[in-house]
Structure formats: structure tokens, C-alpha cells
Amino acid sequence: MIAEKWPTELHIRDQGSVLDIQFDDGATYALTAEFLRVESPSAEVKGHGPGQEQLVSGKRKVKITKVSPIGTYAIRITFNDGHDTGLYTWAYLAELGRTEQSLWQAYLAKLQTANQNRDY
Secondary structure, eight states, rough: OOOOOEEEEEEEEEETEEEEEEESSHHHSEEEEHHHTTOSHHHHHOOTTTOOOOOSSOOOOOEEEEEEETTTTTTEEETTTTTOOOEHHHHHHHHHHHHHHHHHHHHHHHHHHOOOOOOO
């Protein structure tokens, strides 16, 4: 499968707090480790189907410790909390970048509804 967008640059900065990604169409995104962790495409977070999503809290201080290529279509991100099972395709990373604000606001609202927070 060929991704619609292709990454031209990928950098981890701020001691693992941010993943910067630039695509061949000129789009650039700075995605925080916390955001990437709580939106992980893994079964642990997304479940195995609609309605099985899990709310992940307490990840404000999570860091990226490693980024590994998966073929030519994705990366595996390892976080300092041990999570490393999500495969972030180029298309998924581009979608996260485009929809970051709305996803983040929805996440914060879910935390509040569940009486959870970003620290624990």
C-alpha cells in the first residue's frame, strides 16, 4: 500500500518530548510524546474494534525513547513507560497532525468525564 504522503524529515527533540515530522507536501507537525502515546494505534489503546477503545491517563511526562522503521510504511515508537506495540503509519501520523487539536480536546473531555487526569 502506498501512503498518500511521504515523510521527508523525522526528528525527536526536547529530550523525547516531541516528534517533528515533515511530509513531501510541505505539511509539518510537532506531535508531543503524550499525544502520540494516548492516540497509539495499538490494540491496547484502540482495542480490536469499534467501542473497545481504552482511555489512557497519566501520560503527561511520558517520553519517546526510540523510533524504529517498520518497512517503508511506518515507525514503531518506544515510550519510557514501556509501551511499544503501536505501528504509526505515515498516513496515521499525517491524520494525527491534521486533527491534533480536535483529538486533544476530545481526549481532555474524556479524562474529565472519567474523573482521570494527565498526571495519574
